[in-house]
Amino acid sequence: MRKETSKGVIVLGTTKMAEFSGIVVYRKDYRERDMLVKILTDRFGFKMFFVRGARKKGFRLSAAILPFTKATYIGTINDEGLSFISAVKEASQYQAICQDIILNAYVAYILGLAEAAFNDNHPLNEWYIKIEKAISLINNGLDAAIVTNIVEIQLLGRFGVKPNLRNCVICHDNTGICDFSESYGGLLCQKHWHLDPNRLRLDRRTIYFLRFFSQVDIMRLGSINVKEETKDKLRLTLNQIYNNDVGVNIKAKKFLDDIKKWPHIVLNDDR
Numbered sequence: 001m002r003k004e005t006s007k008g009v010i011v012l013g014t015t016k017m018a019e020f021s022g023i024v025v026y027r028k029d030y031r032e033r034d035m036l037v038k039i040l041t042d043r044f045g046f047k048m049f050f051v052r053g054a055r056k057k058g059f060r061l062s063a064a065i066l067p068f069t070k071a072t073y074i075g076t077i078n079d080e081g082l083s084f085i086s087a088v089k090e091a092s093q094y095q096a097i098c099q100d101i102i103l104n105a106y107v108a109y110i111l112g113l114a115e116a117a118f119n120d121n122h123p124l125n126e127w128y129i130k131i132e133k134a135i136s137l138i139n140n141g142l143d144a145a146i147v148t149n150i151v152e153i154q155l156l157g158r159f160g161v162k163p164n165l166r167n168c169v170i171c172h173d174n175t176g177i178c179d180f181s182e183s184y185g186g187l188l189c190q191k192h193w194h195l196d197p198n199r200l201r202l203d204r205r206t207i208y209f210l211r212f213f214s215q216v217d218i219m220r221l222g223s224i225n226v227k228e229e230t231k232d233k234l235r236l237t238l239n240q241i242y243n244n245d246v247g248v249n250i251k252a253k254k255f256l257d258d259i260k261k262w263p264h265i266v267l268n269d270d271r
Helices: 101-118 126-139 144-159 190-195 204-215 228-246 251-259
Strands: 002-004 010-012 015-030 034-041 045-051 069-078 083-093 164-168 178-181 186-189
Touching: 015 045, 015 101, 015 126, 034 101, 034 126, 045 101, 101 126, 101 144, 101 251, 126 144, 144 204, 144 228, 164 204, 178 190, 178 204, 186 190, 204 228
Parallel strands: 045 083, 164 186
Antiparallel strands: 002 010, 010 015, 015 034, 015 069, 034 045, 069 083, 178 186
């Protein structure tokens, strides 16, 4: 049955001809001449697209299917299985991200985390805008580690893990010194530290940023400076929460963890 909606989408059963925006997550070779391209779309969530002839020299849409490309596409969207791209209206790359292996890894991790949180074929709604903004901030020079921390903390709820970072989980006091307790699922004020001998024993600055990152509107985020020591503690804390309570395995995350082992001179070469 053919039906045109108010948004200009032509529906043919479970197939939709649509215009949509998206960010290329990754691509992989398929058969001799084709490619499969995973795109985070603004209207349909994560979708896998079959692109015929993408490996041929001079392919007309080649620039629009490069990883970390943002574009407006026209194509066939299937509710299940592969979808198809027929045309591209405009496309641009996140240049700074494409040229920096570390920024590349941070963005790959953010996209991988979002994919794990939402799965394929589920619209992200406001989270598409947040992810797009996070990538733009990283591309424009904001600290990639901090932007990633914000996304990690605010995505926890999508995994069914939402620690109370506003106040003490026992008495709801938010004025005193607090620490984080995995057992109690959030903050414990100093009066209740005795309840959890395994609390994380975080310093006040780390707790401050955990609380701030859980509430900050990423759409309004400006410059932010965090000491390297605090960034390391934030990283260890979020690693512990994700490893113990979430359990997702994102390939780019291992690379980011391995970066810490690289010689300092390598990390700062030509930067």
